[in-house]
Amino acid sequence: MTVAFWILAMLLIASAIFVITAQKPVHSVAGLLAHFLFLAITYFMLSAEFLAVIQLIVYSGAILMLFVFVIALLSSGVMPFSAGPDRLPKIAAPAIVVIAVLLGFVAYAVSREPAVTPTLRGIASGPVGTAGVFGSVADFGHALFTLNLLPFEITAFILMVAVVGVILLAGDQVPYVPTRRRARLVERDMREAIVRAGEE
Amino acid sequence: MHENLLPVALGNYVALSSVIFFIGVAGVVLRRNPLIMLMSIELMWNAANLLFLAFARAWLNNAGHIFAFLVITVAAAEAAIGLAIVVLVFRSRANVDVDEIALMKG
Amino acid sequence: MGVAGTYPLLFAIWLVPLAGAIVNWAFGPQLKRAAGVVGCVALGAPFVATLLSWSIATQSSGAVTGAQQHLLSWMPGFDFGLLLDPLSLIWALIITGVGFLIHVYSVGYMWSDTAIARFFAYMNFFVFAMLTLVLSDNFVGLLVGWGLVGLASYFLIGFWFFKPTAVAAARKAFVINVVGDVAIMFAIFLMFAKLGSTSFATVFAHVPALGNWLFLTCLFLFIGAAAKSAQIPLHTWLPDAMEGPTPVSALIHAATMVTAGVYLVARCWPLWSASHDAQLLVGTIGGLTALAGALLGIAQWDIKRILAYSTMSQIGYMIMGVGVTAYQAGVAHFFTHAFFKACLFLGAGIVIHELSDEQDIRRMGGMRSRAPVAFFAMFAAVLAISGFPGFAGFFSKDAVIFGALEHGHPWLYVVGIVTAGITAYYMFRLFFVTFFGTYRGDLDPAQLGVTSPSAPAAHEPAHGETHAPAWLMAAPVAILGVFSVIAGYVMIGANSPWNRLFALTFPAENLPAPALSEGWTTAILFVVMAAGIAIAYLRYATPVALADAPARLRAESQRLPAPLVKLFYFDEVIDWVLVKPSLALGRFFGSIFDPDVIDGAVRGLVRFNTGLGALVRGAQTGLLRSYALVIVFGAALFAVYYALQGAAH
Numbered sequence: 040m041t042v043a044f045w046i047l048a049m050l051l052i053a054s055a056i057f058v059i060t061a062q063k064p065v066h067s068v069a070g071l072l073a074h075f076l077f078l079a080i081t082y083f084m085l086s087a088e089f090l091a092v093i094q095l096i097v098y099s100g101a102i103l104m105l106f107v108f109v110i111a112l113l114s115s116g117v118m119p120f121s122a123g124p125d126r127l128p129k130i131a132a133p134a135i136v137v138i139a140v141l142l143g144f145v146a147y148a149v150s151r152e153p154a155v156t157p158t159l160r161g162i163a164s165g166p167v168g169t170a171g172v173f174g175s176v177a178d179f180g181h182a183l184f185t186l187n188l189l190p191f192e193i194t195a196f197i198l199m200v201a202v203v204g205v206i207l208l209a210g211d212q213v214p215y216v217p218t219r220r221r222a223r224l225v226e227r228d229m230r231e232a233i234v235r236a237g238e239e
Numbered sequence: 240m241h242e243n244l245l246p247v248a249l250g251n252y253v254a255l256s257s258v259i260f261f262i263g264v265a266g267v268v269l270r271r272n273p274l275i276m277l278m279s280i281e282l283m284w285n286a287a288n289l290l291f292l293a294f295a296r297a298w299l300n301n302a303g304h305i306f307a308f309l310v311i312t313v314a315a316a317e318a319a320i321g322l323a324i325v326v327l328v329f330r331s332r333a334n335v336d337v338d339e340i341a342l343m344k345g
Numbered sequence: 346m347g348v349a350g351t352y353p354l355l356f357a358i359w360l361v362p363l364a365g366a367i368v369n370w371a372f373g374p375q376l377k378r379a380a381g382v383v384g385c386v387a388l389g390a391p392f393v394a395t396l397l398s399w400s401i402a403t404q405s406s407g408a409v410t411g412a413q414q415h416l417l418s419w420m421p422g423f424d425f426g427l428l429l430d431p432l433s434l435i436w437a438l439i440i441t442g443v444g445f446l447i448h449v450y451s452v453g454y455m456w457s458d459t460a461i462a463r464f465f466a467y468m469n470f471f472v473f474a475m476l477t478l479v480l481s482d483n484f485v486g487l488l489v490g491w492g493l494v495g496l497a498s499y500f501l502i503g504f505w506f507f508k509p510t511a512v513a514a515a516r517k518a519f520v521i522n523v524v525g526d527v528a529i530m531f532a533i534f535l536m537f538a539k540l541g542s543t544s545f546a547t548v549f550a551h552v553p554a555l556g557n558w559l560f561l562t563c564l565f566l567f568i569g570a571a572a573k574s575a576q577i578p579l580h581t582w583l584p585d586a587m588e589g590p591t592p593v594s595a596l597i598h599a600a601t602m603v604t605a606g607v608y609l610v611a612r613c614w615p616l617w618s619a620s621h622d623a624q625l626l627v628g629t630i631g632g633l634t635a636l637a638g639a640l641l642g643i644a645q646w647d648i649k650r651i652l653a654y655s656t657m658s659q660i661g662y663m664i665m666g667v668g669v670t671a672y673q674a675g676v677a678h679f680f681t682h683a684f685f686k687a688c689l690f691l692g693a694g695i696v697i698h699e700l701s702d703e704q705d706i707r708r709m710g711g712m713r714s715r716a717p718v719a720f721f722a723m724f725a726a727v728l729a730i731s732g733f734p735g736f737a738g739f740f741s742k743d744a745v746i747f748g749a750l751e752h753g754h755p756w757l758y759v760v761g762i763v764t765a766g767i768t769a770y771y772m773f774r775l776f777f778v779t780f781f782g783t784y785r786g787d788l789d790p791a792q793l794g795v796t797s798p799s800a801p802a803a804h805e806p807a808h809g810e811t812h813a814p815a816w817l818m819a820a821p822v823a824i825l826g827v828f829s830v831i832a833g834y835v836m837i838g839a840n841s842p843w844n845r846l847f848a849l850t851f852p853a854e855n856l857p858a859p860a861l862s863e864g865w866t867t868a869i870l871f872v873v874m875a876a877g878i879a880i881a882y883l884r885y886a887t888p889v890a891l892a893d894a895p896a897r898l899r900a901e902s903q904r905l906p907a908p909l910v911k912l913f914y915f916d917e918v919i920d921w922v923l924v925k926p927s928l929a930l931g932r933f934f935g936s937i938f939d940p941d942v943i944d945g946a947v948r949g950l951v952r953f954n955t956g957l958g959a960l961v962r963g964a965q966t967g968l969l970r971s972y973a974l975v976i977v978f979g980a981a982l983f984a985v986y987y988a989l990q991g992a993a994h
Contacts, residue, residue, distance in 0.1 A: 048251070058278055059282075064278075075285070078289065085295070087295070089304070098311070098314075101315065102314070102315055105319065106318075106322065131970070134978065135265050135268055135974075142261065143254075143257065173296075179308075182302070182305055183305060197312065197316055204320050204323070209326045337968075
């Protein structure tokens, strides 16, 4: 297991660095996909089976596809990403390094703290899906829908707000019109969006 | 399945998470491509998630799982809105260099 | 309360003029000249109603005399009501009666003025305000009326608002009047603080409770009275107020409003009777005003200004009378003065009208044949104001002057007698110069010593369209002339109707007989008056003087003593004492304090914030990535902080 952890750690760091250094966004997406896959494996190793699956489905499946779509949309013909000079203060890169080193120290200090560095404890085994077994889907579901029901519902609300926001932002350009008419146009857009979603 | 004690110390997870997080920070600060900035932000989210799960595992408390779940949800919403903004900016300005978009300059 | 407790007719007396004003205001364009009819009816009706109320107003039951009508209770100590007792009855009768005659006259006088409805609206409003003043049964209501008459006076002085002088005069009158209003307000504060009430009955029943504050209360009340009644030194607005139409001068600045001060002192007689200092103050001011007004009247050429100064002088008599606690005499002089002074003003108005708004008596002359009604009426009135035996003014003036002696003020007695002589002189001067000799208006003004001839009237529309029937102006003057003769006969004898009327109001007094009897006083007065008339006759009306009139008038114009021409420098002193310092203060605040201190503070604040903003603006690069960097840096600081906290444990 130790060996597996170190290999995964190397892979995670390598893929992350690739994400931020790749020249083309598409390459970054590929790197990010790899990063998410390795991360999912790490989650499995941490007994978080449900979240590992979610990681694959939501991140790799949904969010990355979104990135790919947008890249496809923007890259048609022009190369729009660096139009002017780099205006970032010269101090930025050294500052990042300093901060990173600083926080490295902090992380190191924290990891050396006996209270937070127990060797991970063993846990009772059982079939996946059995309630009471740490990390199982049943265990997670039970926690989510009982104790954390309200945060869960709020999450649903946040997602809905995000959907509405995205439609408002990226939907058809609505010219400025008096409020009531504008409201009607927005409503129409939303209806069409819902119909389209239903067709898909 | 997990009957054995895991030999990897928690500090290693913390260190790994920190490294990934800072790779994300470097991506946000150093790159000018808003798409890559968004992806870097995803890296930072995930670094945080990794930490959550590691601690959850260490203390055998699935509150960390719940948190990670919420983080994934919010990250999805954030990515959707961020990408929508990128598309919107691209429509109105024909380029999406974040250094060119400095409307809030005082 | 009161005799009947309620007497609803008072509402009619009080509010009908207001209704007339509202009708004239609202329907002026439709009414045109009918506005005059509305105005007259709105005054005639209250006059009749007041006459009908005579008996109930003079009834006495228990402690209260007169008719009362409760209006409303505001809060404890503030009950508003109307009161018609002998004192307010006399005032209401003069206001509505003389007011009615003046309104009739005004119909003729304002015949060709386009704003006739506005004129009658103001006039009716004034009468309403004046009735509010005299009918109120408490000080607050009195103050309301007090302020409203000032407002109406302002409206009417500035009636011809296209004349800058009229506007300036209106403003001056208003400002000085407001000084008086404020003073009365302080008096009310004092009364309320000390006695907890503002109603006449309560205040007068508890005068001793005022203690040491009594004189101050009287002083404040008298400042108000002096401002309204043109007493020294607050008199300067009255001559200027002659800028208004002549009927206005007759109604407001001769017969009624300016006597409000007399009313106030007479009404507050329990206060004055209790304070010897206040008597001395008010009597002295009144005597001085009488003398000063008479002296200034000598040097005037404008017929209305002469009358204005004579008004000031006569009100000085009244104030002196009520001031020395000869209340009955002071009020009597108000009563007779209302007739003969209104008669004089209206007669002067006829002359002025006849001469197309010429007001300088040097440019008149020979008006006897051109305005016979005015001549005879004014002759009666001039005799009355001079105190010629048998005429109205004789009885009241006699009473006032003798009252001063009776109440132990020999000095004021002498002043009163001297003033009577001067009065006879300048009134006959006016009379002779105006009505005798030949018409001098055709002569070159400079030949008469007129340095600034009046410009042709701007307000007068083309003559010769429709002229008012002559009787409209003549009849009121004639009636007032008749009253100038007979008004005094109600005061003859110790048991006269007048004495019986006021026996209900004012306290009976038992005074030691003065050194000089009333008969001697009459004799002295007659001699002095005759001397005044004789001097005026010798200077202006002998055949020689009449033939030589232009040259004599020119010579007199050039030789007038400077203090008289400059009106005793009152305007200058007020200018130096009050106006100039105020202006200097204003200039200081306007050009130094405001821009440098107040604005400077504001601008300094702005500059400070601008600097601060410029300092912070550097951080607002608009670069998303630099913001991210700052956020990371901040987060790192937090992490380090917590790590150190943890290490400290």
